[in-house]
Amino acid sequence: MATITPTIRLRRLGMALRDHREAAGLTLDEAARVLMRSPSSLSRIEKGLHHVPVRDLEYILGKYGVTDPAVTDRLFDWCRNGRKKGWWQRYATDLSPEMMDFIGLEADATTIDFFEVMLIPGLLQTEEYARALIKAGPFANASDRVERLVAIRMKRQEVLSRAHPPRIHAVVDEAAVRRRVGGSSTMKRQLQHLIEAYEAPNTTLQILPLELGEYQGMTGAFTIMNIATPGDLSLVTVDSLTSISYREEFEDVHAYLAAFERLHTKALSKYRSRTMIEGLMSQL
Numbered sequence: 001m002a003t004i005t006p007t008i009r010l011r012r013l014g015m016a017l018r019d020h021r022e023a024a025g026l027t028l029d030e031a032a033r034v035l036m037r038s039p040s041s042l043s044r045i046e047k048g049l050h051h052v053p054v055r056d057l058e059y060i061l062g063k064y065g066v067t068d069p070a071v072t073d074r075l076f077d078w079c080r081n082g083r084k085k086g087w088w089q090r091y092a093t094d095l096s097p098e099m100m101d102f103i104g105l106e107a108d109a110t111t112i113d114f115f116e117v118m119l120i121p122g123l124l125q126t127e128e129y130a131r132a133l134i135k136a137g138p139f140a141n142a143s144d145r146v147e148r149l150v151a152i153r154m155k156r157q158e159v160l161s162r163a164h165p166p167r168i169h170a171v172v173d174e175a176a177v178r179r180r181v182g183g184s185s186t187m188k189r190q191l192q193h194l195i196e197a198y199e200a201p202n203t204t205l206q207i208l209p210l211e212l213g214e215y216q217g218m219t220g221a222f223t224i225m226n227i228a229t230p231g232d233l234s235l236v237t238v239d240s241l242t243s244i245s246y247r248e249e250f251e252d253v254h255a256y257l258a259a260f261e262r263l264h265t266k267a268l269s270k271y272r273s274r275t276m277i278e279g280l281m282s283q284l
Helices: 008-023 028-035 039-046 054-064 069-080 087-091 097-108 127-135 143-161 174-178 184-197 250-266 270-282
Strands: 109-116 167-173 203-208 222-227 233-239 244-247
Touching (some): 008 039, 008 054, 008 069, 028 054, 054 069, 087 097, 087 143, 097 109, 097 143, 097 222, 097 244, 127 143, 127 184, 167 174, 167 250, 174 203, 174 270, 184 203, 184 270, 203 250, 203 270, 222 250, 233 250, 244 250
Parallel strands (some): 109 167
Antiparallel strands (some): 109 222, 233 244
8 A cells, every 4th residue: 555645735624633532631642442442543544644634633623522613623724734745746756755744744844954074955946056966876877857847946946936935944064065977067056046045034054163073963954844824734854865754852953943043043143154155256
């Protein structure tokens, strides 16, 4: 059976059902018995991994004692629309389920905090830079797929020009802005693009200078996203060579939030970061 990629609405619905279960004083096992479901099935619903038919949701809410129309109407809306597809679903043959999930989260995020060690964050990449990176990967000999992946990355950036764009805060290691991806001319245009990004009121970019030496967090990149109002849904994504993994437990998210706080405190100010990028661009 194919994996169902969680959408934002299914995640919200699952979190809400978990909260209502706990408010009813039921453990997962107790609720499963009341609902005549297996604990694993109910757990998948609460994690947003399983779609709930409207009639089943009505039954669950009845057992949990949830009757307020202001609450139930919102939950039914999330239930009915939980399987709506985003534009990225058209690229299912090119993207992993994890990546499609990431794009869906990114599209609904109100704030996105990036920490990058080696690369410019995808939402701030130029088309040339993105193409050079993707061509250096496993699809170097598949030009059509390279172009589709570039198009996807550029399409993702449309979130920055919508009516209410997410707040972007990127902390990037100096190594990323020094590495000449695609050659000098491509990198010069990429750095110019970063300078232009400083004009956007919703974008903050800070550089972690090489002179800082070792620092906590240099083992790998991560992204922190908040969906809807801060605290409604916060999660961390961590990239590896072959996949994207998610951290959604409170303790994990809190640890990454604390790490990001330390990193942006150690990084150069927005003004000094821009000055550094301008200096690097003048050398190309």
